[in-house]
Amino acid sequence: VMPFDAATAGVYKSMCLQKNKDGLTGLGDVACWYNDKHAELQVLKGLTMYSINLKKSGDPTEAIKGVARKVYDKMK
Numbered sequence: 001v002m003p004f005d006a007a008t009a010g011v012y013k014s015m016c017l018q019k020n021k022d023g024l025t026g027l028g029d030v031a032c033w034y035n036d037k038h039a040e041l042q043v044l045k046g047l048t049m050y051s052i053n054l055k056k057s058g059d060p061t062e063a064i065k066g067v068a069r070k071v072y073d074k075m076k
Contacts, residue, residue, distance in 0.1 A: 001050045009047050016042065023061070027068045041068055045075050 004012065012030070019032035027043055034040035038061040040053045052067050054060040 001048060004044070004047045004049055006047065009044060009049070012042075012044055012049060016044070023065065027065065028072055031068070038064065041065070043068055043072065045072060048075065 016030045016032040021032050024031040028045045030044040032042055041064045042051045052064050054064050
């Protein structure tokens with residue numbers, strides 16, 4: 001979890017817009033996969049960015065999205 005100032009949040013949003021966002025609607029103001037393996041999800045909520053990283057056998061996509069939803073709901 002990292003607090004950002006407005007300028008840093010703007011830079012992050014620009015970077016995230018260039019990355020994969022498949023299936024991430026409603027998980028934050030901006031959410032994107034760090035890479036195509038879906039082992040790390042980065043989310044910006046307001047001026048707070050959090051990253052969820054999961055290493056396991058198989059596809060971590062749904063597990064990471066579930067954790068991200070719980071974190072996002074607690075931040076509301």
